[in-house]
Amino acid sequence: MADVAVPGDGPADEFNRLMRRAEAGEPEAMDELMRRMYGSLRRMARAQLRQEHGDCTLAPTELVNEAYLRLFAGGKAPATEDQAHLAGLASRAMRRVLIDAARRRDAQKRPPASERTGLTHWGEVLAEQASADQLDDALRELEALDPRQARIVEMRFFVGLREEEIGAILGVSARTVQREWRIAREWLRRALTHA
Numbered sequence: 001m002a003d004v005a006v007p008g009d010g011p012a013d014e015f016n017r018l019m020r021r022a023e024a025g026e027p028e029a030m031d032e033l034m035r036r037m038y039g040s041l042r043r044m045a046r047a048q049l050r051q052e053h054g055d056c057t058l059a060p061t062e063l064v065n066e067a068y069l070r071l072f073a074g075g076k077a078p079a080t081e082d083q084a085h086l087a088g089l090a091s092r093a094m095r096r097v098l099i100d101a102a103r104r105r106d107a108q109k110r111p112p113a114s115e116r117t118g119l120t121h122w123g124e125v126l127a128e129q130a131s132a133d134q135l136d137d138a139l140r141e142l143e144a145l146d147p148r149q150a151r152i153v154e155m156r157f158f159v160g161l162r163e164e165e166i167g168a169i170l171g172v173s174a175r176t177v178q179r180e181w182r183i184a185r186e187w188l189r190r191a192l193t194h195a
């Protein structure tokens with residue numbers, strides 16, 4: 001006689017129970033959750049760091065650790081719907097870490113007030129800052145319009161996942177991911193051009 005699958009006993013259900021325990025603040029559950037996700041978080045971090053331009057000095061381990069600290073602030077896991085939602089929150093946390101690091105680098109590049117040359121320098125600094133801020137604002141606006149497209153952009157652009165991987169996380173086909181990626185990319189291009 002073949003084994004019958006019992007509802008609530010699959011790997012996804014086990015992971016969801018672990019997440020609920022972590023949300024309740026159980027340290028052992030948070031440790032186990034991190035242990036299970038660490039490999040995929042490092043892959044996400046490496047992918048995001050490959051997308052970085054310039055002089056980013058963060059290593060994948062540092063990016064994962066910073067994102068973990070932001071996700072589990074207050075000693076509890078964030079409230080999540082499922083593993084895909086947690087992966088999306090992790091990619092968002094990594095994006096925020098990278099944006100904050102870029103802002104700190106840009107701030108350090110500014111000369112002291114006594115050495116500033118006037119409007120030309122300020123225009124360059126504001127243009128550099130505005131692009132990171134404008135992208136962040138545009139992504140927030142896209143998220144308000146279409147949360148799934150915003151998640152696709154985050155996972156594709158910031159994490160570097162392929163359509164098949166994103167589709168598996170979101171529970172949609174790779175073709176749907178491709179179509180929504182094209183739409184979201186065009187929407188972002190127009191939003192950033194007119195910003």
